[in-house]
Amino acid sequence: MRFAGREIRFRRSSVSLRMRLTLWYGGAFAALLVVFIGVATFVHYQQLVKQVYHSATQELETAEGLLVPAPDGLVTLNEDYFNNPQMRLRLERLLEVLTVDGRVLYRNKKLHDEDLGGPPLPNEGRGTYNERIVRLEDGRRVLVVSHYHRFHGQPLILRLAYDEAPIISSITQFVEVLALLAPLAVILAMWVVFTVTGRALSPLSRMVRRAEWITAERLSERLPVHNPKDDLGHAARVFNELLQRLEDSFRQLKRFTSDASHELRTPLASLRSIGEVSLQTQHSPEEYREVIASMLEEVRRLTQLVDSLLAISRADSGQIQLKTISFPLLDLVHEVEALVGILAEDKHQTIRIAGNEDIVVHADRGILRQAVLNVVDNAIKYSPEGSEITIALEAESQGSPERAVISVTDQGPGIPETEQTHIFDRFYRIDSGRSRDHGGAGLGLAIAKWAVEVNDGTIAVFSEGAGSCFSIRLPIDRQIASVAEQAQLAAS
């Protein structure tokens, strides 16, 4: 039910995205159409007006040739000669002839004795044809063309006008047709967008449906990638990579938890059995002391293991704040030797240290010491009694930045090549029985690797046959080193 509920919610949101896209497109398209219709109407109107003025000008020229004198100094003309083949609008022609001082000499019948533009304007129609829109007394708007003309030596002004109403009605028709088609066009465009987005978003729907299936237990599921080259395919790939990383982390976490519990179980079981066995019979105080000593040994191992686990979990959670300082690396090596020297002495081993005391690094000293300590401790643990362990410190000049190299070489059993890549993994032991005898849980090198890497260094192992050599590389703090060199130069 829960899943079904989620499915429905998803469908709704997917449709709404599709719907939103369609509405946005429809709105934008409608607005564009309105602008388009506006511009088209305006252009159409201008064209019609231009055409009307052009016809009026031609007719005015004809009218000038048809003027005849009439009694009382008036003029008249035979309007039947007019024909207007160019105009597709049926327009009513209005005609007025007046003297330059405004006396009306002729008005045609359709003008119904109305005034066509009032008294003459200064220089009206002289040189060129004068065009203007005039509102008549009855409210009609007309397009008037006037021209100056000499008739039998008398200067006259001829005005010819057409009513604007037929133009307006033609424009109205034009707008009506467009207004009728526009909603159809918008609906059609929206339908196309709705269909296309539906098709385009269908991989997304499938991706989301699959994503809803993915839980912590099903992290191996992956989103379908339909077209790796398009945006959705790219998103799916990125998401799948994220899932891969999550799956890896989860697997690592699970393995870590089960390995850690396993490691904790062994010393705890050992503690319990030592206690139970010792309680079964009466013992002398000496024997009890031995029992307590072996229990304490197990407790020491447990404490060591818990410390390592704590270090690793802190490192994983990023809680550790590095406190970096610049310090001579050889001092650190000597400090490590002082800490583990007693263990080497127990096994009659010799630790030899050779190196340049001027090599200075900038790192978290405490964390780095843990790394060197673990490596040297391993060298002691896994090398036979009476063997020799060398710790060499030198600067490696090739490459940038310049690097300091601590090499820990022992005469132990060596590490087979196939194992060399794994020994830095958590809880990895080559020979678990032997390693556990030494108190190891397979965490020492994992911690060392982390400790070196957070200090911008690298750790590697080299082993061919007997003996191994662990090398830790760290960037040299050149500024401090050059100060030290300068001081040395000055002293010598």
Ligand code: ADP
């Ligand atoms: P442990 O705490 O068990 O020593 P590490 O992580 O320190 O675990 O080492 C992992 C494994 O690598 C060990 O179990 C051991 O078998 C092997 N190893 C580490 N250092 C050496 C060495 N110097 N010589 C031989 N084997 C080593």
